[in-house]
Amino acid sequence: MKRLLVIFIILLVIFTGLFLLGENMGWLDPQYIEQSFSRFSGTLVGQIWTAFAIVGLLVVDLVLPVPSSVVMALSGKLLGFWAGGSASFAGAMLSAVIGYFACYLGGVRIFNRLIKDKEADKVIAWFKKYGIYAIILSRPIPMLTEILSCTAGLYRFPIRLFLAASILGTLPICFVYSYFGNLGSFTNPWPLVWVAVIVPAIGWLIVYFIKGKKGLRLNS
DSSP states (O other): OHHHHHHHHHHHHHHHHHHHHHHHHTTTOHHHHHHHHHHHHTSHHHHHHHHHHHHHHHHHTTTSOOOHHHHHHHHHHHHOHHHHHHHHHHHHHHHHHHHHHHHHHHHHHHHHHHOOOTTHHHHHHHHHHHTHHHHHHHTTSTTHHHHHHHHHHHTTOOHHHHHHHHHHHHHHHHHHHHHHHHHOOSSSOHHHHHHHHHHHHHHHHHHHHHHHHHTOOTTO
């Protein structure tokens, strides 16, 4: 316990020092941050590294709680509408395919390691009932996307149908995020913030609307 406390205090001191240094040097000024990112992402090398970072973060979202909606919205700001949407789409699809094949090949053991959410059983019931429609509808919803990708692999859902459903649900969402992210800026981040919140919320509303209209029982 004492060791953890010491580590916490050390990290607190370090991050406080970095914050004060950045504030004093003007590195935290929104205009400075935007100009720095613009210069970096304005070069071919910068765009490539930014695209790889976006793809990497979305793949890591399979095992870590990465805010995927924020990453996708930022992609539009950093790379522009087309490149940002494409990078988000590549990362989201790669994550889905990795989750699918990991559970397809590894079975229940891998599934239980990747999916630790308490609602997983309810989502599995939803998948068993609606299959391809569940995959499509889950794409705008963080967490649900990963669970259903892994569930599809676990239950050996046909790969062609899985890919078709994932593309159909993922592609438009990525470019919606990219479009609104591109509208925002570091001095006016509200378009980016709102789309990162509203799109997942709409996804959840659609899921619960279907649950009520179609008699879906996620707890069955």
